[in-house]
Every structure is written in C-alpha cells, then in structure tokens.
Amino acid sequence: MATYSEAKPAGRPTWIDLMTPDIDAARAFYHTVFGWEYDIGSPEFGGYTTARVGDLAAAGLAGPQPGTPPMPAAWSLYFATDNIEADVARAVELGAKVMYPAMTVGEFGSMATCEDPTGAAFSFWQAGQHVGTQITDEPGSAAWYELYSPDAKRARDFYMALLRATADPMPGDMEYYVLKHGETMFGGIMQIDPAWGGFAPQWTTYFTVTNTDAALAAITGNGGKALSNVDDSPFGRLAAVMDPGGATFKIIQPPAR
DSSP, X not given: OEEOSSOOOTTSEEEEEEEOSOHHHHHHHHHXXXXXXXXEOOGGGTTOEEEEETTEEEEEEEOOOTXXXXXXXXXXXXXXXXXXXXXXXXXXXXXXXXXEEEEEETTTEEEEEEEOTXXXXXXXXXXXXXXXXXXXXXXXXXXXXXXXXXXXXXHHHHHHHHHTOEEEEOSSSSOXXXXXXXTEEEEEEEEOOGGGOSOOOEEEEEEXXXXXXXXXXXXHTTTOEEOSOOEEETTEEEEEEEOTTSOEEEEEEOOOO
C-alpha cells in the first residue's frame, strides 16, 4: 500500500475518474465490487463524487452534466503537473490535440484534457487543495495504468518527451514499454493487435483486489461483464472487465508474498 498527502511529482499518474451515464448505479456497483464509500460534491461541482478506501480518496465519479452532450462511459487518467498551461502547450508541440483547455476547479486545482498523437485521451491535474489519489496498491485502489495504442513506438516517444520519462521494452513477443522516472515504474504502453478488431486507443486502469475470482463474480453478478478469461501473470491474477455503464477496467490480485 502507498498513501499520499501531498501532490505527486510532475509527470506521474495522480488521479483517475469515471464518466458514467448513471452515477447512482455506478456508485452502487463500485460500492459492491470495491467497498467504496463516497463524498458527494455540491451542485456547484455537478455532484462530482469522490470514492474513498477507508478515509483516503481513491477515485472520482461524474455523471452527465446539464447542457453537455452525452459522453461514452470511460475511466480517465490524469498526470500531475506543476504548470498546466506549459504542459498543455508542450503536449501540443509534441503532436497532441487539446480536447478541453485548462480550467480551474474552484480551490481544488486545475485540469485539462488532451488526445495523444495515437488517439488516446489523457488529462493533466495541477493540485490545489485536491492532491489526487491518496491511496494506491490496496484493494479498491489503482495498481497500474496501461495505454493501448495503435502505434506503441510513437506513443512511447510522445510520453517520454511529455513526462520526461524513460521507457524500457518488456522482454517477450508482445510490444510493450514500461514508463519510468528513475527506477520508479509508473505506466505501460502496449501495441494494439489488429486481431482485436476495432479496439480504440485508451488508457486503462488496473484496480487491486483481494481475490480476482470473487471480484469477477461480484462484477458479473451486478450487471458488469467479463471481457477476458482470468490470467495468471507474473504480476498477479488479472481479468479485463466492463461496468454496467460500459466503462472498461482491469482487476488484479497481487502475487502472494
């Protein structure tokens, strides 16, 4: 388990949130699956919901907002920044497109959303009072972040430059790169296989669970879907899933120590 009380270093994953068409149903689903409790924001902030593991913020949830077009259900990843305007400009110079320009979210911080040169959306978060996730690597919290890209090498070069990171190729047959700051690994980039069909470029979050099989049963028993078989990897027992609103994510049970 890792806990955080201060803003994370620039370039590191710092927050995740869910856009969902039915926030009440999403709250109920994730409470059952992960045991989340919630702090629900004021109408001024659209009822934005903070999901907690114990007393610590683990993720956000947001429903449709009045006057905005419908958006597909999805989990989003935010990278920490010390200067959001400069990092958005840097992303554009490196080939990204701005989807939502930098905006201040009260005293909590500032956010912006871009699309990388290979088509995947990502966001920046410059912390104010909201430092981002306060807990990771604990059941119900994020464990890993993985980009699926149609051009993994181009994505690798983009994120290395943007996040001032290095990238190590993973041994084996699949094309996979591990993003690092020094010796700290913080994300992966995987080449989309054309055999997967129309698989969209996207960042995917892995959530830690105590027991993958039990979590999968809770997911499928409460309106979610299994998108893969359960796989025993060197990193843990994992599965790809979809929530009832259509957002995809992965679950992973770490190896016994």
